[in-house]
Every structure is written in C-alpha cells, then in structure tokens.
Amino acid sequence: MVGERYRLCERLAAGGVGEVWRAEDTALDRTVAVKMLRPEHAESEEYRERLRLEARHLAALSHPRLAEVYDYGDGREDQRPYLVMELIDGEPLSAVLARARTLPPRRVVEIVAQAAEGLACVHAAALVHRDMKPANLLIRPDGSVKITDFGIARGPETLRLTRTGEVIGTPLYLAPEQAAGYGVTPAGDLYSLGVIAWECLAGRPPFQSDDVLAVAIAHRDRPVPLLPDSVPEPVRALVEALTAKDPAARPDAVAVAEWARRLRDDPAVAAAPPGPVLAVEEEPSPAGDTAEVPASPHRRALLLGVGAVAAAALTGASGWALRSPSAVRSARAQTGGAPSARPRRTVTVDPTDYYGHRLDSVVKALQRLGLRVSVRHQVVPGRSSGTVVGLTPSGEMAVGTTVTVYAARTLTTPSAPHRTTRAASRTGGSAEPTRTVVHRPAPPGKAKAKAGEPKGKAKGKRRKHGKD
Incomplete structure (x- = not known):
C-alpha cells in the first residue's frame, strides 16, 4: 500500500531514481499510475523536491495531450514520496520506432502537431519540459499522443535546483543552446521535437556516437543533416525550421501545431510512404580529442550534467560531464600523459x-x-x-x-493563400481573392533603374545626369 489509499499491483518501469507502478485507488475504485522514488533515493532532499515540483507542474496544467495528476504524497510516516497520475493505455514512441524504424510522413506530422499542442500549454504556463524525446511521448491505441515525465521541467521555482553551468537533458535530443550551457527556453523543446521528427522519418537520430560528448557537441555546432529526397519537401522544411541552430529562428509551439496540421491534410504528404532507414554516420570526436573541446572563454568551465531517463514517465539518474581543457591537462599531468x-x-x-x-x-x-x-x-x-x-x-x-x-x-510555400482565404471568409468576401496588378509608366524625364539594380544606384545616376 502507498498510504492508506493506493494498492500497488504491478511495476511498469524502473530507472536509476524512480519507478512507476500500476495501482488501485481503493477510495475511488479506479486504476492509476503511481510514480515513486526508489528506496535509496527516498531521503534525498533534491530528488524529493524534484518530485514535488513535478506534481505541482502537472497540477497546474490541463490539456488532452498531457498526463493528468491526481494526488501527491510527501513521504511522511515512513512512506516514500509518490505521485499519483492518470494511467495511460499506450506505448512510448521509442517502442514504436524500435519496431517500425520509420513512419509515414503524414503520421510524423500528426505526432508533431499533437505534441506541439501539448507544449503550447506547457509554455503558456511559463514551464519548459527540457527532456522531449521518443520515450516521453506515449502513443495511445487511437493514435493520440500524451507528453509525460515532467521530472526535470523548469519553472521559476526550479532555478535553485540547477547548479551553475549544469545542463539537464538527453544528449541525442539536446538543443544547441542547452549543449552550450546557455539558459533553457521553450525553443529548446521545439528543437528536441524536430529531432524526434527527424528520427521518425530517417529511422535513427541525426547524430550518433559511442561518445555522448561528441553527440552534444554535434548538436551545438553542426546543422542537422538533410533528410532524404523521399521525404516531401514541405515536411523537410518543417523539420529544418524546428532544428535551426538559432533559437529565434524556430517557430513557437502554436505555429508548429498549425503548420503540422496543414501538412497532415496535404495530399502529397498523405500519399508518401515510410522512407528507408538512413545509414549511420558515426560522429567524429570534436577537435580530434573527445576530452578537449575548444570553447569561448565564458564557457571553458562548462559542466554538462545530462540526466538520461530510462523509461516513459520515469526520471533517470545517469549523467556525464564535459571538462574544460585546463582540467584535462591537469588530469594528464597527474597520470603522466602527454598532450597530443x-x-x-x-x-x-x-x-x-x-x-x-x-x-x-x-x-x-x-x-x-x-x-x-x-x-x-x-x-x-x-x-x-x-x-x-x-x-x-x-x-x-x-x-x-x-x-x-x-x-x-528561401522556400516558396503556399502558406500565404491560406492566410488570405481566412481573412476573406471573415469579411464575407470570396474564398478566392483576386489580385490586380497595375503597371504605371515612369514619369517623363526620369531615369529608370535597370532590372535587378538597387534603387540607390539609380538615384545616383540621375544626379550625375542632372549635373551634365
């Protein structure tokens, strides 16, 4: 029993820090999911605080794309802290990809649209998920998507839990600004969603290596590889926008959801079959040395603590660190090693x-x-x-x-007609707006700029002729 109300029935998943159980709510006679800390971490104030904040974050959100929270226990009376949530009938997207490898483009944009809808609710509440990945997207039998695991979500009250220079996330889906040690914003969640979409279309993550540091540095410095031509161009454009290195270049969650819904109804996207699995290209170690990563001076002391989550709705405990070049040289001096x-x-x-x-x-x-x-x-x-x-x-x-x-x-897209048509329908006008182009001759005696010539250059010529 958890407290006097919840009877544990079956452990569904377990990781380094917590575990998830299917349980019976004896008061309301319903099946629920109970997430609790492992016994060895139940006394840790940091992990207890993270679980409490996850409960608060979820309780503040209400959306069909987010798992609902029912109850929370702080672990008093010799009980482990626990979080009671909606039990979702489905499987993680990671399990779907392990079985199918690639998904049809229309299914991918449908997943992106639903996940973006959930993220729009999260971001509107001034929260950032920080660990978007296939394992944290649950796919229900009807095809609907649920975002899970807000264990490392960030809000104003979580600042004290993140040490200076620490970055939390999963390397395969880490946004460039997270890998560089900058502040985390909603744009980071959208980058991770773009990487998820890339993996669904290509059958593998864009950057892979046995060295997780090399993967993070690749996300920081290298553009995500181009998707194959078999992926419809409008879908490739959406993924490229989501995975832009500059956070300001990425559309927000509301725009992504609308964009993806339009693509879902595009006949060319609907007819496209799943693509082949792209061959793996091993990422080289940065600068030829996995330990020494050149960085600008204000980032040389960067420490990347990347928490990997073991299963959906479960906080993980594994981590890795990126040491500065000076620390590496010091370690080599202690071991007698010589720099390359x-x-x-x-x-x-x-x-x-x-x-x-x-x-x-x-x-x-x-x-x-x-x-x-x-x-x-x-x-x-x-x-x-x-x-x-x-x-x-x-x-x-x-x-x-x-x-x-x-x-x-620049990519020419048919998005403009959609906006014009909506505006026309609101004013009661025609659904097909008419554009009239009027060619006016230049006034007599004035010089005309040559085709493609900047206007400033043409004005300069007119002044010269005037002097003559």
Whole structure:
C-alpha cells in the first residue's frame, strides 16, 4: 500500500531514481499510475523536491495531450514520496520506432502537431519540459499522443535546483543552446521535437556516437543533416525550421501545431510512404580529442550534467560531464600523459561568432584565417536568405582546412493563400481573392533603374545626369 489509499499491483518501469507502478485507488475504485522514488533515493532532499515540483507542474496544467495528476504524497510516516497520475493505455514512441524504424510522413506530422499542442500549454504556463524525446511521448491505441515525465521541467521555482553551468537533458535530443550551457527556453523543446521528427522519418537520430560528448557537441555546432529526397519537401522544411541552430529562428509551439496540421491534410504528404532507414554516420570526436573541446572563454568551465531517463514517465539518474581543457591537462599531468601533438600553424574557430551574419562576410573572414570554405544551403523559415545558420568543423584546426558553412535559403510555400482565404471568409468576401496588378509608366524625364539594380544606384545616376 502507498498510504492508506493506493494498492500497488504491478511495476511498469524502473530507472536509476524512480519507478512507476500500476495501482488501485481503493477510495475511488479506479486504476492509476503511481510514480515513486526508489528506496535509496527516498531521503534525498533534491530528488524529493524534484518530485514535488513535478506534481505541482502537472497540477497546474490541463490539456488532452498531457498526463493528468491526481494526488501527491510527501513521504511522511515512513512512506516514500509518490505521485499519483492518470494511467495511460499506450506505448512510448521509442517502442514504436524500435519496431517500425520509420513512419509515414503524414503520421510524423500528426505526432508533431499533437505534441506541439501539448507544449503550447506547457509554455503558456511559463514551464519548459527540457527532456522531449521518443520515450516521453506515449502513443495511445487511437493514435493520440500524451507528453509525460515532467521530472526535470523548469519553472521559476526550479532555478535553485540547477547548479551553475549544469545542463539537464538527453544528449541525442539536446538543443544547441542547452549543449552550450546557455539558459533553457521553450525553443529548446521545439528543437528536441524536430529531432524526434527527424528520427521518425530517417529511422535513427541525426547524430550518433559511442561518445555522448561528441553527440552534444554535434548538436551545438553542426546543422542537422538533410533528410532524404523521399521525404516531401514541405515536411523537410518543417523539420529544418524546428532544428535551426538559432533559437529565434524556430517557430513557437502554436505555429508548429498549425503548420503540422496543414501538412497532415496535404495530399502529397498523405500519399508518401515510410522512407528507408538512413545509414549511420558515426560522429567524429570534436577537435580530434573527445576530452578537449575548444570553447569561448565564458564557457571553458562548462559542466554538462545530462540526466538520461530510462523509461516513459520515469526520471533517470545517469549523467556525464564535459571538462574544460585546463582540467584535462591537469588530469594528464597527474597520470603522466602527454598532450597530443598540435599542428604548428593553427587557427581557432568558434561557430557562434558567425551565426546570424551574412554569408559573403563570413566566407571572407574565414578565408582571411587561411581556411578553405565550402557553402551549403538549407531551408530555414524565419531567417533571411544568405544568413549563416551553421558551421563545421569548429575549434582548433590547421590552416588550409576546409570549413563547411551552412546558409539559409528561401522556400516558396503556399502558406500565404491560406492566410488570405481566412481573412476573406471573415469579411464575407470570396474564398478566392483576386489580385490586380497595375503597371504605371515612369514619369517623363526620369531615369529608370535597370532590372535587378538597387534603387540607390539609380538615384545616383540621375544626379550625375542632372549635373551634365
């Protein structure tokens, strides 16, 4: 029994910190899920506080895409702290992917739409989930989606639980700003959702390696690889927008839900079959050394504590740390190890110095450093065409190394007619608006700018003719 009310029946999942049980609510005669701390962690004030905050966060939210909380016990009277929740009949998306590997694009955008609806409710309550991943999305038999596990969700009252420089999350789905040690915002949840969508379409996460540090650094510095051409272009555009390196370039949860619902009704998306599983490309260790990760001075003491969650609705306990170069050198001195040889002529590139700048200026700056530059373009809605959104490799490298710069490009989408049609219907006008183009001749005696020529240049010519 948990307290005098809940009878534990079957353990459903267990992790390093907690466990989830199917239980009977003897007072209301219903089946529930009980999440409780493991005995060895039941006395930890930090874990007890996290469970209490999870209960408060869930109690403050009410949405069909979120698991409902019923009760909470603080663990007094020799009881372990526990959280009583809605028992969801379904399986984690991670289990679905383990069986099917890839999903049809229409099913993927449906999952994205529902998850974004839930995140919109979470973000409206000034909360950030911080651990969006397939294991935390439960798929019910009717296809509906439920977001679970708010054990590391962040709200104003959780600031004291996160140590300076600590980042919590799962490396495979970690947002770039989380990997860099910056503050966590709702945009981080949307990046993780984009990575989930990428995995559903490609059959694997975008970055994989036995070294979790290399995966996190890849998310920080490298654009997510392009999806195959078999994925419809509108779906690829949505995923690329969600996984933009710049948090400001990502659409918010409300916009994502609307975007994904439109794609769900697109005939081309509905007809697309599941794609093949992409071959795994092992991520190289950053800068050729998994321990020494070049970083800007204000991040050299960064400590990344990444808590991995073992199962849906369950807080995990595993973690890993990224040590600064100075700490690594100190450890090598203690063990008698010698640092690896470095090329004589090297330069150091911090990709954050170039994000958001114009492509031509970035190319010139890198060439002045003695580097070769290769340019690739990606569709990033919300970013001006020609704006740099990614750069790889980064860190210390030899002069003459080829650096790939990723720049945003514009994608023509049919979204504008949707907005115009809605506006027309509200005013009682036609559902198909008519556009009239009027060509007016230039006034006599005034020079006309050549096609494609900036207006300022044309004005300059007119002043010159006037002097003649």
